[in-house]
Amino acid sequence: MRSVVVDGNFKADHVRQKRPEDDVWLTSGEGIYAERTRYLEHLALAKETKEASPYAHYAPATLIAAVRRMPAIVLFEH
């Protein structure tokens, strides 16, 4: 069994550059750092396959909005 630890580090941040297009990538993906273009492709794909809301099957959004707009008396008396 291989055991690995996973963690994020939010101290190693980076400030936006004025001209990021001038950046020169001498290496990418040869060391500890992951290959950059493939990683960005992955992030774009991962956003597309977002799961639906857990309440999507429960009621249509319009119905939920209608219930929210109802006065409290209507909700509690019926």
Place this chain on the structure above:
Amino acid sequence: MSGSKQNDVNGVACHACARHGCYCPGSMVDILEGEKQAVIDYSGSETMKTINMEQMRKFLAIYDIMCQYYKKRHLRFSNNPMITMPPDIKYEKAIGQFHVHGHKDSCFFRFSSSFIPGAGQVDGEVLETLWGALNQISWAARTTTLAHRAEILDDHTNDSNWKKLINIGEYE
């Protein structure tokens, strides 16, 4: 500061060996904005490729928030062609010994690494100590270009691995 509008990268995520604390090659990825699951998924997928998983039957991942990360993990991996998981390897889940005591009681019994056969005695917090060393220099990479930042972090993580390798016989 992390999370501010001036940032394009909010941090890094990484895998490291739980036994000795060597950074896993190819596993360090930028955290651009939230998207934590996708970030860790990719890091884990790259880790699988570089840590010599042939002839291994199990893979133990120790993560602070494993109790919510592992849910639908197999779906994320099957839906996304960019990340792969070897099919015949059992994915063991654990939470580090520091973080598991901050969770619900049920998390301790389900995810504590001390109850996992074959895990040995690992605390699962080795990356926190590695971050402590890396944070001494990572502030210097905040205002460099992204390429230079990647090189700085690459060099220092590689140096950490190298020093660990050559000093592993030292006893104090």
